[in-house]
Amino acid sequence: MSTVREIQAGPVGELVLGRPAATRSESPLEQGLRRLRRSTTALVGAAIAVVLVLVAIFADVLAPQSPIASDQTQTFQRPSWDHPLGTDQLGRDMLSRIIHGTRISLAVGVTSVLLALFAGVPFGLIAGYYGGRVDTVVMRVMDLILAFPIYLLAIILMVIFTPTAGLLGTMKVVGAIAIVRIPIYARLVRGSVLSVKEKEYIEACRALGVRDPWILVGHVLPNCLAPIIVTTTLGIATSIIVEATLSFLGLGTQPPTPSWGWDLKANVSFIHDYPWLSLFPGLAIFVTVLGFNLFGDGLRDALDPRLK
Amino acid sequence: MRIYILRRLLGIVPTVLMITLVVFVMMRSIPGDPVVALLGDAYTEEDAVKVREEYGLNKPILIQYVIWLGRLAQGDWGSSVLSGRPVLQDVLFRLPVTLELIVLSMAVALVIAIPAAIIGAKRQNTWADYSATSIAMIGVSIPEFFLGVLLLLVFSVGMGGALPSSGWVYLPGTCTSVVCAAGLWGNAQHVLMPAVALGVGRAAILTRLLRSNLLEVIRTEYVTTARAKGLGERTVVLKHSLKNALIPTVTVMGLQVGFLIGGAIVVETLFAMPGLGTYGIDAIISRDYQQVQGFALVTAFAFVVINLLVDLTYSFLDPRIRYGS
Numbered sequence: 001m002s003t004v005r006e007i008q009a010g011p012v013g014e015l016v017l018g019r020p021a022a023t024r025s026e027s028p029l030e031q032g033l034r035r036l037r038r039s040t041t042a043l044v045g046a047a048i049a050v051v052l053v054l055v056a057i058f059a060d061v062l063a064p065q066s067p068i069a070s071d072q073t074q075t076f077q078r079p080s081w082d083h084p085l086g087t088d089q090l091g092r093d094m095l096s097r098i099i100h101g102t103r104i105s106l107a108v109g110v111t112s113v114l115l116a117l118f119a120g121v122p123f124g125l126i127a128g129y130y131g132g133r134v135d136t137v138v139m140r141v142m143d144l145i146l147a148f149p150i151y152l153l154a155i156i157l158m159v160i161f162t163p164t165a166g167l168l169g170t171m172k173v174v175g176a177i178a179i180v181r182i183p184i185y186a187r188l189v190r191g192s193v194l195s196v197k198e199k200e201y202i203e204a205c206r207a208l209g210v211r212d213p214w215i216l217v218g219h220v221l222p223n224c225l226a227p228i229i230v231t232t233t234l235g236i237a238t239s240i241i242v243e244a245t246l247s248f249l250g251l252g253t254q255p256p257t258p259s260w261g262w263d264l265k266a267n268v269s270f271i272h273d274y275p276w277l278s279l280f281p282g283l284a285i286f287v288t289v290l291g292f293n294l295f296g297d298g299l300r301d302a303l304d305p306r307l308k
Numbered sequence: 309m310r311i312y313i314l315r316r317l318l319g320i321v322p323t324v325l326m327i328t329l330v331v332f333v334m335m336r337s338i339p340g341d342p343v344v345a346l347l348g349d350a351y352t353e354e355d356a357v358k359v360r361e362e363y364g365l366n367k368p369i370l371i372q373y374v375i376w377l378g379r380l381a382q383g384d385w386g387s388s389v390l391s392g393r394p395v396l397q398d399v400l401f402r403l404p405v406t407l408e409l410i411v412l413s414m415a416v417a418l419v420i421a422i423p424a425a426i427i428g429a430k431r432q433n434t435w436a437d438y439s440a441t442s443i444a445m446i447g448v449s450i451p452e453f454f455l456g457v458l459l460l461l462v463f464s465v466g467m468g469g470a471l472p473s474s475g476w477v478y479l480p481g482t483c484t485s486v487v488c489a490a491g492l493w494g495n496a497q498h499v500l501m502p503a504v505a506l507g508v509g510r511a512a513i514l515t516r517l518l519r520s521n522l523l524e525v526i527r528t529e530y531v532t533t534a535r536a537k538g539l540g541e542r543t544v545v546l547k548h549s550l551k552n553a554l555i556p557t558v559t560v561m562g563l564q565v566g567f568l569i570g571g572a573i574v575v576e577t578l579f580a581m582p583g584l585g586t587y588g589i590d591a592i593i594s595r596d597y598q599q600v601q602g603f604a605l606v607t608a609f610a611f612v613v614i615n616l617l618v619d620l621t622y623s624f625l626d627p628r629i630r631y632g633s
Contacts, residue, residue: 245574
């Protein structure tokens with residue numbers, strides 16, 4: 001739809017509105033940013049994401065209490081002024097746990113995707129650019145990873161890594177999710193490279209004697225960026241769901257580190273008496289994933305309308 | 309066509325072997341083994357060595373795999389190290405539960421997605437379209453276990469236990485033990501919430517995809533021709549547009565099977581269902597090697613067979629697609 005709108009708002013539209021004609025043509029990036037600013041869904045998604053990032057950064061200031069300090073005299077408190085989202089079976093303040101849980105969700109979501117990106121993109125570049133045996137070997141390994149149902153592989157990897165609490169435990173979750181996502185980037189980049197490498201400007205680079213690594217990083221990669229950016233944003237949403245699912249199954253972030261998935265699982269057994277305890281962590285996961293999905297969708301429409 | 313199917317069926321074998329081999333090696337690379345859990349407090353190194361010998365766990369991993377394959381070829385799936393029960397018997401007992409869950413969740417997905425996508429495409433940029441796409445976006449963003457919790461809150465907690473929050477009643481004919489309950493009504497009550505929890509996310513993905521495919525198809529010349537020759541709108545949409553828009557959708561449905569298998573693990577855990585998902589996750593966590601291999605075998609087999617069915621569906625949807633010629 002946005003492509004249709006672009007055509008209608010071309011030079012004719014500008015003359016009708018009496019604005020001066022453009023003196024230079026916009027770069028694809030500028031066009032994309034302009035479309036992005038017009039997309040309400042993308043802006044709503046970006047706003048949610050920014051708020052969540054701020055909550056994660058200032059969690060220590062925003063949280064009214066410690067997320068891990070238990071108080072046996074305050075167990076299963078209903079939502080009140082003292083505890084706006086109530087307390088759990090250990091008397092821990094749910095609002096504080098949810099605020100601190102933002103850190104784990106965002107940290108795992110973003111870093112696992114970035115790790116997969118930095119590992120998967122070189123594989124895709126090399127496989128696509130060199131082709132032949134290199135391509136066959138790299139893509140066979142990637143296909144093997146893709147042959148597994150995503151959750152199943154992540155679960156087995158987490159059992160191998162042995163889930164633990166704290167920073168190390170979080171890094172294990174990041175590693176497991178990253179491994180599962182590497183082939184997505186490798187395949188995506190390889191596909192783009194296959195179409196880009198036949199273009200005349202790449203041939204011109206070769207004729208000028210530019211070395212392969214520079215051709216790959218300086219010329220091929222920038223022309224594959226749009227789908228990479230879109231996949232990364234949407235991938236953050238997926239990674240957040242996978243982290244929450246692993247924690248829900250008891251294989252992700254371990255207590256006492258606050259995690260939305262774990263809190264939901266721990267409180268589901270009390271759902272008949274204290275329903276809000278399962279509701280709030282679930283809502284937190286949902287709003288976060290929705291934010292990144294909305295932003296990713298808007299980015300896709302803006303940067304690469306062909307993918308719509 | 310027959311040769312093509314035969315060739316594809318033969319192609320299943322190396323894929324399944326590869327997946328089961330990788331799972332075999334991965335499970336045995338986990339520190340510790342099920343013998344520690346089996347012996348519990350009575351653990352002594354001497355007993356552990358004896359039990360490992362008994363189960364062949366002291367042999368090199370690849371030899372163990374070849375032994376497992378050899379037994380499998382004779383129909384012996386091995387026995388659980390922890391419970392001692394035959395794996396094949398357990399898998400056959402639990403498979404109908406998961407199959408029912410997956411088939412019904414796919415049905416839920418299609419029942420929601422097809423009308424929603426048709427409405428969205430036919431009334432593009434109206435409130436009906438915006439509603440369909442917004443609900444689809446919400447559906448994509450809601451994890452299965454949270455939707456399951458919401459359903460529990462409404463139908464089990466809110467409506468005074470209208471639907472059971474856990475447990476299972478088997479479909480008549482699928483219960484092979486004397487201790488399990490079976491009945492059509494009880495089964496429907498137990499499967500409804502899990503199937504919806506698992507199906508809504510798939511419905512959302514299919515709605516978005518099918519809507520955009522339909523938008524492309526209804527602008528093609530053959531649809532204009534169908535309208536020009538006086539066909540009713542119903543025939544134009546259902547017979548000429550939908551069938552063609554379904555081809556890429558079926559591909560994605562095939563890819564979704566992987567997610568469905570993973571989703572089944574989560575949903576079965578939430579609703580305490582005795583399916584293959586809970587069997588698999590319990591086996592992986594307790595490192596019960598034989599159980600994990602049985603689970604991996606069924607999962608890998610289901611994955612490749614469904615992908616084959618997806619490919620065969622293409623030629624039904626578009627008769628121009630012929631295989632093997």
